[in-house]
Amino acid sequence: IILEGLAQFINQPYHxxxxxxxxxxxxxxxxxxxxPDWLFVSVLLKNVGRVLLFPILYAVSELSGELSNLSWIGFIDYWRSNSGHVFIFLAALLLGLLLGLAEVQTQHYLLLLRKIARHLRQVSEWSFSPDMLAQSLDNNKAFEQHRVQRVILFADIRGFTAWSEDKAPELVVTMLNEFYDQAEKIIVAHEGMKPHFIGDEVMTWFSDPEQALATAVTLRDAFQTQLQPYGLAAGLGLHIGPVIEGLLxxxxxxNYDIVGDTVNTASRLMAAAGSGEIFVSDDLAQVRPERFQNAPTRQIQAKGKRDKLIAYSL
Known part of the structure; x- marks a missing residue:
């Protein structure tokens, strides 16, 4: 517009x-x-249009200089007057179609890859937190086995086997799914590891002892409310110590898991806990002695253990 002026700009057909x-x-x-269903058609039309634009602009520019009154008939006659013009037009049309088909194929594979990536992310987050997945992208050794200290937490529904014996499978599954959902929400909110579900049992672990203890109390209270309509309750056990953590x-x-005697000890404490009880090992209690100064204790002869375990009731 600046170079030609508004009137001249408007009068030029190629504009x-x-x-x-x-x-x-x-x-x-x-x-x-x-x-979105029209994506492939749109891609084809865009590529054909891009390729045809320049020969059409060239033809209109040439004709506007030769004809005083540019019309569709004159435009068509221009293309038909020379076989080279027809060749250029058809070649451009074919090139646009080929480019469009190539982009359609690319878009198809891109959509497929995005769909697969979303599915893999969803499946991966069943076992790993988003933070762990992000860490594994930056560090390919993030999931390797390593020795660490962790607080292990087990929870189990008391009387589940007897309760489920005469119940419809659908009711049992519904109750367990509610139990699992409740447990996972609380554990993840307290920065615990994604829980493992084994029948009516939940297992997870923590780096921070205080978070583990807070999680246990919250779980117990939530389970009492949730399981009471079924006439059930849960028992919990916690222990701290060294474990091997990583892909096993x-x-x-x-699976990303942990192994070690620490895990077995936490499981034995959970098995000894009654309905609505939380048993904490002596080792974990010594990490927060002020919290267990007046807590009742029990000695437990746990299966597979030579010495009795000292358990604090939380």
């Missing part, structure tokens, strides 16, 4: 063609957003 083309391209992009399993099947 109208260019802006019409731009408007059509914008509408095609809008169509992709509103109608065979060459083709692995």
């Amino acid at each position: 109208w063609i260019y802006w019409s083309f731009s408007l059509i391209m914008a509408l095609l992009y809008v169509l992709e957003g509103l109608q 399993g065979s060459s083709s099947t692995r």
